Amino acid sequence: MKLDNSRHSLAQPDSGKALIYFIQERVAVVGVADSMLFGIDGTWVGADRGNSYFSVSINPGEHHICAALPYYRQTKSSGFHRETKIVVPIQLDAKAGKTYFYLAQHVTAGYTLEVTPVSRDEGKYLIASYPLSVSHNKHEKE
Numbered sequence: 001m002k003l004d005n006s007r008h009s010l011a012q013p014d015s016g017k018a019l020i021y022f023i024q025e026r027v028a029v030v031g032v033a034d035s036m037l038f039g040i041d042g043t044w045v046g047a048d049r050g051n052s053y054f055s056v057s058i059n060p061g062e063h064h065i066c067a068a069l070p071y072y073r074q075t076k077s078s079g080f081h082r083e084t085k086i087v088v089p090i091q092l093d094a095k096a097g098k099t100y101f102y103l104a105q106h107v108t109a110g111y112t113l114e115v116t117p118v119s120r121d122e123g124k125y126l127i128a129s130y131p132l133s134v135s136h137n138k139h140e141k142e
Helices: 120-129
Strands: 002-004 018-024 035-040 043-049 052-058 061-075 079-086 090-094 099-106 113-117 132-134
Touching: 018 035, 018 043, 018 090, 018 120, 043 052, 043 132, 052 132, 061 099, 061 113, 090 099, 099 120
Parallel strands: 018 099
Antiparallel strands: 002 132, 018 052, 035 043, 035 061, 061 079, 061 090, 099 113
């Protein structure tokens, strides 16, 4: 995952599609990774690291969104290992030509995430403030 710090403007949805922005506010808790994974309909579509964002084009219709927060847990036998805390999916009825913004935040000292829709104005502000997160699936063939 890389962060692109150049200025980015709000994209328009592709013809006949909807656009979703996933925005993360930095996680600053010991033992918690600063990245979050995001999925749509059971498939991981990207990740944010720190304060960052990315967008995904989707077909109109009902979709289920989820987020995962990686964290590290120490055990006596194996030392630290990575685990993931999944957020309950959010249902979205996407409309063609519409843009949706979701803000992911670590909300407690535990391993709890909150993923909430935000207004277009707040989404535009956050996108102008944060770098674009560019990620790829490490299991894809190059």
